[in-house]
Amino acid sequence: MSDPALFLGRFHPLIVHFPIALLILALLLEWLAARRRIAGAATLAGLVLWLGAMSAVLSAIAGLLLGSSGTYAGDIYDRHMIVGLAVATTSTISALMWSLRERGPRWVQVQRTLLVLAVCLLVPAGHLGATLTHGEGFLVEYAPASLRSLLGAAERPAVRPAGPIAVYDTLVAPALHARCETCHGPAKVEGGLRLDTVAALLKGGDDGPVVSPGRADASDVVRRVLLPQTHDDAMPPKGHRPLAPSEALLLRWWIDQGARADLMLADADVTPEVTPIIEAMVGPLDRGGPSLPSDRVAAASKDAIAAVTATGLSVEPIGGETPFLHVHATNGPSRIGDAALGPLSRIAPQVAWLDLGGTKVTDHGLASLAGLPHLTRLHLQRTAIGDAGLAHLAKLTHLEYLNVYGTKVTDEGLKPLAGIKTLRSIYVWQTGVTADGIASLKASLPRATIERGVEPLSK
Amino acid sequence: MALDDLKYNCTRRHFLSSMSLGIGSAALASLLEPSLLAGAKAPAYGAGQDAASGAALGARHLVPRAKRVIYLFQSGGPSQLELFDYKPLLRTMNGQELPDSVRKGQRLTGMTAFQKSFPLAGSQFDFSRHGKSGTFVSDLMPHTARIVDELCIVRSMHTEAINHDPAVTFFQTGAQQAGRPSIGAWLSYGLGSENQNLPAFIVLLSRARGGDQPLYSGLWGSGFLPSQHQGVPFRGGRDPVLYLNDPDGLDRDSRRRMLDTLRALEQEQHARVMDPEIDARVAQYEMAYRMQTAVPEAMDLSDEPDAVVDSYGPEARTPGTFAANCLLARRLAERNVRFIQLYHQGWDQHGDLPADIQIMTKSTDQPSAALVMDLKQRGLLDDTLVIWGGEFGRTNSSQGKLLRTNYGRDHHPRCFSIWMAGAGVKKGLVYGETDEFGYNVVRDPVHVHDFQATLMHLLGVDHERLVFRHQGRRYRLTDVHGQVVKGLLA
Numbered sequence: 001m002s003d004p005a006l007f008l009g010r011f012h013p014l015i016v017h018f019p020i021a022l023l024i025l026a027l028l029l030e031w032l033a034a035r036r037r038i039a040g041a042a043t044l045a046g047l048v049l050w051l052g053a054m055s056a057v058l059s060a061i062a063g064l065l066l067g068s069s070g071t072y073a074g075d076i077y078d079r080h081m082i083v084g085l086a087v088a089t090t091s092t093i094s095a096l097m098w099s100l101r102e103r104g105p106r107w108v109q110v111q112r113t114l115l116v117l118a119v120c121l122l123v124p125a126g127h128l129g130a131t132l133t134h135g136e137g138f139l140v141e142y143a144p145a146s147l148r149s150l151l152g153a154a155e156r157p158a159v160r161p162a163g164p165i166a167v168y169d170t171l172v173a174p175a176l177h178a179r180c181e182t183c184h185g186p187a188k189v190e191g192g193l194r195l196d197t198v199a200a201l202l203k204g205g206d207d208g209p210v211v212s213p214g215r216a217d218a219s220d221v222v223r224r225v226l227l228p229q230t231h232d233d234a235m236p237p238k239g240h241r242p243l244a245p246s247e248a249l250l251l252r253w254w255i256d257q258g259a260r261a262d263l264m265l266a267d268a269d270v271t272p273e274v275t276p277i278i279e280a281m282v283g284p285l286d287r288g289g290p291s292l293p294s295d296r297v298a299a300a301s302k303d304a305i306a307a308v309t310a311t312g313l314s315v316e317p318i319g320g321e322t323p324f325l326h327v328h329a330t331n332g333p334s335r336i337g338d339a340a341l342g343p344l345s346r347i348a349p350q351v352a353w354l355d356l357g358g359t360k361v362t363d364h365g366l367a368s369l370a371g372l373p374h375l376t377r378l379h380l381q382r383t384a385i386g387d388a389g390l391a392h393l394a395k396l397t398h399l400e401y402l403n404v405y406g407t408k409v410t411d412e413g414l415k416p417l418a419g420i421k422t423l424r425s426i427y428v429w430q431t432g433v434t435a436d437g438i439a440s441l442k443a444s445l446p447r448a449t450i451e452r453g454v455e456p457l458s459k
Numbered sequence: 460m461a462l463d464d465l466k467y468n469c470t471r472r473h474f475l476s477s478m479s480l481g482i483g484s485a486a487l488a489s490l491l492e493p494s495l496l497a498g499a500k501a502p503a504y505g506a507g508q509d510a511a512s513g514a515a516l517g518a519r520h521l522v523p524r525a526k527r528v529i530y531l532f533q534s535g536g537p538s539q540l541e542l543f544d545y546k547p548l549l550r551t552m553n554g555q556e557l558p559d560s561v562r563k564g565q566r567l568t569g570m571t572a573f574q575k576s577f578p579l580a581g582s583q584f585d586f587s588r589h590g591k592s593g594t595f596v597s598d599l600m601p602h603t604a605r606i607v608d609e610l611c612i613v614r615s616m617h618t619e620a621i622n623h624d625p626a627v628t629f630f631q632t633g634a635q636q637a638g639r640p641s642i643g644a645w646l647s648y649g650l651g652s653e654n655q656n657l658p659a660f661i662v663l664l665s666r667a668r669g670g671d672q673p674l675y676s677g678l679w680g681s682g683f684l685p686s687q688h689q690g691v692p693f694r695g696g697r698d699p700v701l702y703l704n705d706p707d708g709l710d711r712d713s714r715r716r717m718l719d720t721l722r723a724l725e726q727e728q729h730a731r732v733m734d735p736e737i738d739a740r741v742a743q744y745e746m747a748y749r750m751q752t753a754v755p756e757a758m759d760l761s762d763e764p765d766a767v768v769d770s771y772g773p774e775a776r777t778p779g780t781f782a783a784n785c786l787l788a789r790r791l792a793e794r795n796v797r798f799i800q801l802y803h804q805g806w807d808q809h810g811d812l813p814a815d816i817q818i819m820t821k822s823t824d825q826p827s828a829a830l831v832m833d834l835k836q837r838g839l840l841d842d843t844l845v846i847w848g849g850e851f852g853r854t855n856s857s858q859g860k861l862l863r864t865n866y867g868r869d870h871h872p873r874c875f876s877i878w879m880a881g882a883g884v885k886k887g888l889v890y891g892e893t894d895e896f897g898y899n900v901v902r903d904p905v906h907v908h909d910f911q912a913t914l915m916h917l918l919g920v921d922h923e924r925l926v927f928r929h930q931g932r933r934y935r936l937t938d939v940h941g942q943v944v945k946g947l948l949a
Contacts, residue, residue, distance in 0.1 A: 292522060314653070319519025319919045330654045330795045381838065403838035427838035453836040454770075 009066030015059040016129065020122060022052030023091055027119045030112055046098045049115065053088075053095035056118075060088040072132060076187045080128035087125050090118040135182035165265040165282055168198055172254045175247035179236050195221070198261035213259040216252040225251065246277040292324050293374045293398045297349045299323040304346035311340035318352060324374065328355035338365030348372050355379040357403070363389030370395045381427070382406040387413030398422055405429040405453075411437025418444035429453030514651030516925065523919025524883030524948075525844040526653070528646075529788045529799045529834075531827055532846075533819075534627060535672050535806030536875070538853035538868050539897070541582050541816055543876040544614050545595040546897040549855055550581030557856045561896045568621055570809065570858065571869045577856035579896070580866040583813050592887035599820040602828035603878075608887040609831055609840070610878045611947055615891020615900040618851055618872045618907045623672045623807070626850035626872070629907055631678045633936045640682035640927075642911065643798035645936045646918065647688040648681075649925045653795040656753035658746060660690040660798045661791055663784040667822040668805035668815060679800060683929040687739040687746070690800060693787070695779025699758050703751055711751070718744055757790055767833065772825035782826035789833050792843055806849055809858050810867035831880050840881045844917055848877025855897045874900045877910075883917045885949045908941035916943040 029045035032038050063084055067077065097111035130138065140148050165171075176195050182188065184195040184205075193205025201221070204210050210221040225243045227234040236242060243251070253274045257263060270278060275294040300323065305315050308327065312335040318324045325347060329336045336359035344351060351372050357379040366389035369375070375396050380389075386408040393399065394416040400423060404413075410432035417423060423445050428438070429452060438450045540546055557577040567574075586595045589604040594612065596604035603610070620626035625635035632639040640648070643660030652659035662679045679690025693699040705714050722741055729737045760768065760776075763786070768775050774782040781803045788799045803823060808815050827847055834840040852875025853868035860866075874893045880886075891903040905913075915922040915936065922941055926933040 316653075317518035318522055320522035321518075322522065328653070328795070331656065379838070401838075401841060405837055425838070425841060427836070429836045451836055451838065454832040 003069075005065045006069050009062055009064075009069065012059060012062035012066045013129075013133070015055060015062050016126075019052050019056035019059055019087065019091065020126060022048055022055060023087075023115070023119055023122060026052050027115055030115060034112075046095075049091070049098055050095045053091040056088040056091045060085055071190055072188055074186050076128055076131055080125060080132060083121050083125040083128065087118050087121045090114050090121065094118060132187050133182070135185065135187065138182075166261075167254055167257070167263045167265055167268055168261050170265075171250050171278060171281060175243055175251065179241065179243050179247070183236075198259070202259065211255055211259050214256060216255040219255050222248070222252050222255060246280075249274060250277060291376060291400060292318065292320075292322055292352050293376065295374065297323050297374065300325060300347040300350040304343075307343040307346055311343055312336055313340055313344075315347070323350055324352035325350045326353040326355075327351055328353075328379075329357070329359045330355070333358040334360060336360060338362055338368075341365045341368045344368065345371055349374060351375060353377040356383060357381040359383055361385065363392075366390070366392045369393065372396070374398055376422075377401040379403045380407065385409070390414070391416045393417065394419055396420060400424045401426075403427040404431060407431055409433060411440075414438075414441045417441060421445070423448045426450045514649060515927075516649045516920070519650070519919030520921040520924055521916065521919045523917070524842070525881065525917045526842040527792050527795060527797050527799070528642075528844045528846065528914065528918070529792060529801070529830070530642075530846045531785070531801045531803065531823075531830075531848075532627075532630075533806050533823070533849040534674060534802050534804045535623070535808075535849060536626075536851045536853055536870055537806040537819070537849045538808060538812065538816060539614070539874070539876040540853065540855060540868070541584055541812070542597050542600060542820070543595075543612055543878070544874075544893060544897050545586040545597075546582070546855065546893075546895060548895040549579050549897065552579045553581040554578050554861060557896070557898075561894065561898045563899070565873060565898075566621065568870055571854075574858070577854075578861040579855055580857040580861050580868065583864070583866075590887060592889070594887070594889055599817065600824045602825045606828050606831055606880075609835065610880045611884045611886065611888045611890060612876060612878045613890045613905050613910075613947070614874070614876045614893055615902065615904045616848070616852075616875045616877055616907070616910065617900055617904055618875075620851065621870050621872050623850065623870075624675065626870075627674070627678055630850050630910075632682065633908065633911060633938050637675070637677045638682055639934065640684045640688065640936075641679050641690065642914065642936060643679060643690050643800055644681040644684050644688040645915075645925060646798050646920075648684045648927070649920055650797060650918065652797060654753075656749040657757065657791070657794055657796050658691040658750070659796065660688065661796055661800070662690040662692040663787060663799070663801045664692060664804075665695075665779060665781040665784050665801065665822075666804035667781065667818050671805040672807050674802055674804065678802075683934070684927060685735050685739045687742040690798075693754070693758070695777075695783060699754055700747075700750065703747060703754060705751070714748065714751075718748055753794075757794055758787065760786070770825075770829045770833065772829065774822065775826065781822050785826040785830040789830055789837075789839075792834065792839055793837070808853070808867060809869060811865060812867050813865060834881065842882045844882045844884065844914065845880045846877065846914075847879075849875065851875055871898075873898060879947070883949055884947055888947070890944075890947055903944075903946060905944055905947075906940070908937045909944050911937050912941035913944045913947060917948075 026045055026049040029041050029048055033042040033045050063081070066072075067081060091114075094111050094114035097107055097114065101108050101111060180195040183190040184193050186194070186196060189205075191205040191207060193207075193210060194200035194203075201211050202209070202213070207220075210219060212218040216222045221235075224233050224235040225248050229238055229242055234242070253271065254263070257268055265278070265282070273294070305325075308315050312329070312332050314328050314331055316326045316328075318326050327344065327347075329340075333356075336356065338361055340359075341361065344354075345368065348371050352374050354369070354372070354375060354377070358381070360383070361380070362384050363386055366380075366385060369378070370392045373396075376398050378393070378396070378399060378401065381403045382405070384407075385404070387410055390404070390409060390413040393402070397420065399420050402417070402423065402425070405427045406429070408431070409428065411434055414426075414428075414433060414437050417426070418441060424447065426441070426448060428450060433452070435452075438452060442448065442450060540549065555578065557579055562577075571577075582597070585598045587598060587604075588594065589596050590606075590608040592608055594607045596607055598604075618626060618629060620629045620635050624637075628637050629635045631641040641660075643662075647659035650659075660679065664674070676692075679692070681687075681689035691700065694701070698704070705711065721744065725737050725741050728734075768786065771786050772782040774780040775786050777783055781801065784801050784803075788801060791799050803819075805815075805819055805822075808819075831840065831845055834843055834845070852871040852873075854871040855868075857866040858869040874897065891905060892901050893899065894901050912922040915925065922935060922937045922943070926935045928934075
């Protein structure tokens with residue numbers, strides 16, 4: 001489509017550099033002329049001043065044409081327009097007066113004052129113009145902290161907020177703010193679309209809504225941020241840093257969850273693909289219950305499962321459309337010994353929950369458990385294991401639940417567990433573990449509960 | 460000619476051609492997908508499971524939080540105003556009429572329909588704050604109060620049923636009319652049994668007071684589901700399951716040979732008639748055979764440390780009491796029985812409430828609390844859901860004369876309290892709220908169907924997707940209602 005006004009108006013950012021440079025140069029030359037340092041400075045000052053004034057007027061015209069498109073709104077734009085027009089006016093009057101300086105020293109004085117005024121007004125006009133283009137905080141964003149507080153810029157929010165976490169504010173808004181707000185924010189509203197609040201996001205822009213709550217794949221904002229940078233529709237446009245894949249994924253996940261401003265992380269359905277991203281931003285997620293690793297794993301083959309069930313173990317899919325398996329010895333635990341653990345290596349990536357309670361496994365057999373990388377729940381209660389066996393478990397980096405009640409485990413056996421940061425529940429009733437052992441383990445794993453058994457309740 | 464056509468609504472030509480088309484399609488279907496006609500179910504990868512006892516769902520819809528449920532059902536309608544819902548306003552307004560603005564035309568039972576006045580009855584028992592959550596629990600339940608930080612108390616339960624049998628049936632089957640499968644039967648059908656030597660659904664009965672509301676075996680029945688999914692009641696005493704043991708003179712090998720022959724005969728009959736109940740019979744015979752060794756082992760308390768048995772209270776060694784049943788429930792949970800239901804009768808306090816409710820709480824308070832803590836120390840509470848509650852609540856106004864030391868309460872469906880503990884349930888939470896009169900729910904109501912949906916959800920089952928086709932339509936536990944209560948979930 002052709003819009004001559006907008007076409008010419010877009011030259012404003014080009015033209016505006018001329019009055020900036022020329023007017024400052026004009027002031028410098030005036031000063032040199034007054035000090036009679038350089039010959040011919042006086043004449044040059046006049047020429048430069050005239051050029052500066054005319055370019056300022058042209059720039060103002062272009063600016064007004066650009067502003068007519070309606071893309072810019074808010075008080076930043078208004079202030080920029082007023083101060084910019086003031087620069088054009090004062091510099092023009094100053095130039096006119098320069099031509100009439102023969103009329104007397106008073107005219108020279110006024111002329112010089114107006115030039116100084118024009119240059120002083122240049123600074124805020126330029127700053128406001130840059131704010132319109134690059135967004136607030138552009139200059140101070142990467143300033144050292146001391147300088148930043150001096151300049152009064154807002155504090156960067158802490159990465160790990162305390163208390164309940166709001167999904168939009170903590171996980172989605174920072175990326176939108178950093179990547180989109182310069183052109184789709186309070187200062188500049190490209191395409192009539194603002195992306196700085198949830199309400200604005202849902203409202204959409206001139207081309208219609210950009211978010212379909214619940215359907216990220218049908219949302220235009222998601223489509224455009226995922227396009228390759230070479231595509232015309234890609235957002236942010238070429239030349240601007242695109243959203244990181246993790247940021248785009250979070251935006252997409254949030255929209256799928258309903259695009260709500262009030263969604264709290266505790267209520268959200270954290271899918272396996274966003275879990276590592278969210279955990280990198282806010283720390284380990286307290287899932288508080290049977291959970292599964294977020295790695296992608298292929299389904300176990302039927303032969304591998306048959307090999308395991310032949311030993312007497314039972315294998316069940318955990319469910320929830322994951323390939324992970326629950327292996328237990330409920331049916332005939334006395335038949336299960338160390339030998340039965342051998343075939344487990346064939347389904348090693350898929351075993352997430354393993355229940356060997358009451359079986360005949362020993363410390364020796366636990367060595368093969370180290371090869372189960374995705375184990376999150378392990379039951380070893382009422383078996384013949386001891387401290388030596390637990391040492392093998394140190395490599396289980398996803399382990400969250402460990403039950404060793406009724407075994408010969410002592411404080412020594414707990415030591416290797418201190419490195420498993422994902423542990424949440426440990427059961428050590430009827431073992432040799434003492435309060436000291438528990439205390440030292442809790443020091444390394446502050447978020448774990450270690451259950452020692454209850455005092456028998458008496459009337 | 461036209462009259463003749465009317466007589467023969469279907470000409471021989473039409474009849475023969477459409478019949479052959481129909482039979483042809485059936486034959487084609489049997490070649491392409493034999494299981495369509497055989498009605499086979501997706502098997503779990505169990506060791507030695509027969510098809511009849513396999514789970515209908517190949518894998519759960521969601522990642523389960525709970526593997527088993529222990530449902531401590533308090534039959535008769537425990538008075539929430541004496542136990543879990545503290546209403547000091549009732550004491551202040553003791554004796555005053557229940558305002559119509561609060562009652563809002565709630566229908567009365569036949570017993571109180573003739574009553575001219577409905578004086579508010581403040582509870583004679585005190586409540587105090589307990590635990591880190593500062594929850595109010597009645598002094599009648601000191602042991603439960605001590606573990607309140609493990610519990611999620613739901614104060615906003617409500618139902619439509621106003622009398623016992625429809626209400627208990629509603630809780631157990633999702634409808635007030637009998638004939639549908641109970642929760643345990645649905646779970647046995649959908650998820651199968653983890654332990655092949657014990658039924659997936661076991662029922663333990665007890666009572667603290669004679670002459671209270673009866674229970675019917677339909678409450679743990681299988682309805683229209685294959686009958687091997689019904690609940691199996693275990694009696695207290697020497698013979699938990701009647702006729703389980705072989706008669707004198709018959710040994711186990713003989714029994715095995717007999718069962719093999721019986722199975723061969725049943726399979727012949729099944730091939731001819733294809734009645735699913737034949738499969739059910741075979742499954743139940745086989746299950747009984749395996750139970751012959753598993754049940755005595757599960758019920759034998761000789762390996763229990765005294766301290767543990769004593770923690771369940773003085774009645775724990777008396778078979779058939781609630782305490783003994785709680786201990787058994789824990790043992791069965793250790794053996795991965797999926798749905799263990801206890802019924803404790805005697806809560807129907809229409810009169811003599813202060814005296815009778817103390818009998819009830821004495822028999823249930825300590826064992827319920829001990830059960831939760833015993834499961835916790837064995838690491839079982841993490842994946843076991845424990846529920847305590849009845850079929851409805853009781854009125855805030857007195858039934859019969861309100862005396863200084865005595866009163867009764869009638870049935871009240873509009874609000875009552877239950878508690879849940881364990882797998883997937885928020886700890887130390889009080890969910891929902893009733894008004895100061897203890898009459899209506901004002902915040903976060905939980906209907907019986909919502910409770911059932913949530914229970915299913917915790918076991919990894921989407922209550923809308925576990926269905927059974929019967930009489931031309933799909934049935935499910937929650938019928939066409941029920942929403943998972945996300946606020947309860949951890």
